[in-house]
Amino acid sequence: MATKTIETVKRKNGTSYKARVRLTSYGKTIAEYCQCFNLYIDAKKWSEKIAKEADSKGATWLNAQKNPKKILISDVLLMVLTRSPTAENLKKSKRSNLKKLQSYPIAKIPLTSLTAKHLFEHCVLRCQTVKPQTVAHDLSNLSTALKDASVFFDLPFDSSVFTNAYSSLQRHGFIARSDIRTRRPNKNELKLIIDELSLNRKNYLLHIFELTLETALRRGEITKLRWQDFNLKNKTLTVRGRKHPCNSKRQTTTIPLSKKAVEILIKIPKNIESDLIFTIKSASISTNWRKLMKKLKIKDLHFHDLRAEAACRFFELGLTPVEIAKITGHRDINILMNIYLRLKVSPERLLVA
Secondary structure, three states: OOEEEEEEEEEOOEEEEEEEEEEEEOOEEEEEEEEEEOOHHHHHHHHHHHHHHHHHHOHHHHHHOOOOOOOEHHHHHHHHHHOOOOHHHOOHHHHHHHHHHOOOHHHHOEHHHOOHHHHHHHHHHHOOOOOHHHHHHHHHHHHHHHHHHHHHOOOOOOOHHHHHHHHHHHHOOOOOOOOOOOOOOOHHHHHHHHHHHHOOOOOHHHHHHHHHHHHOOOHHHHOOOEHHHEEOOOOEEEEEEEEEOOEEEEEEEEEEOOHHHHHHHHHOOOOOOOOEOOOOOHHHHHHHHHHHHHHHOOOOOOOOHHHHHHHHHHHHOOOOHHHHHHHHOOOOHHHHHHHHOOOOOOHHHHHHO
């Protein structure tokens, strides 16, 4: 059984406490590890933790703690990207970002040596080519990856390195929150889009475009729709794979359909080889949309802006934010109100009021 002692060490600049953990066999010390602390309580906590681990992991482990192998940030990122349970729960964008971070100088730093200055240097480097909003994603993804590694792979990580740096980096413009979009398509743009897509009757993008404006569905939700999800009698649609802000598991909800949404679904031709309503990948929708916007010379209109447009239309029809959230799938009303309801108050309405 491991023994632990705490020795008081008097120095010119004050008192420190040396905590020591030993493993003995037949009266002889076979392994030991010691560390100094400024506070007695820290020394006590450390010695108790190390002694407990030494009892379960043995003398080899205890001796190895004196000269631990330097684990680089790149090593940690590789663990997160390839090991369970983190690997299977990474979203595509985060996975891509972590792979990219492996090629930057910050990845060559030992995990236990990471400081706020290293974060600052990474921000300076990245700000040369990308916006502060993108750099903020770097730090957020890196911080989450290191936290997960500390929990699942028993690696040392001091999260205060990030929390201490964030406010200064944000105040000086090295990182920033994403800009809140206010873009809504105007009537002329909507007509241009419909006219262009109507030229090709086999183009699923027209149906997807119209259905999105009536339902506020995300791209990923649209491509998962099956004919069995469409209930013509009740005029409802079952939506699978919906995001949840506090849960990695996707949700399934049933939403009501407008008269126009029902008409759109009825006129979509069925594919005898698949029960999917739209046999197209989510990424293909984005690619085709960007090509369409370029062809029509419509600037800064993302496909996801159609989801916000649908939410705005629901509100303008008289639905309450709670009712709208039931359709859009938002669990946080504040996100719906602040990001998706892109409404402008006209002077005429104030005059009437």
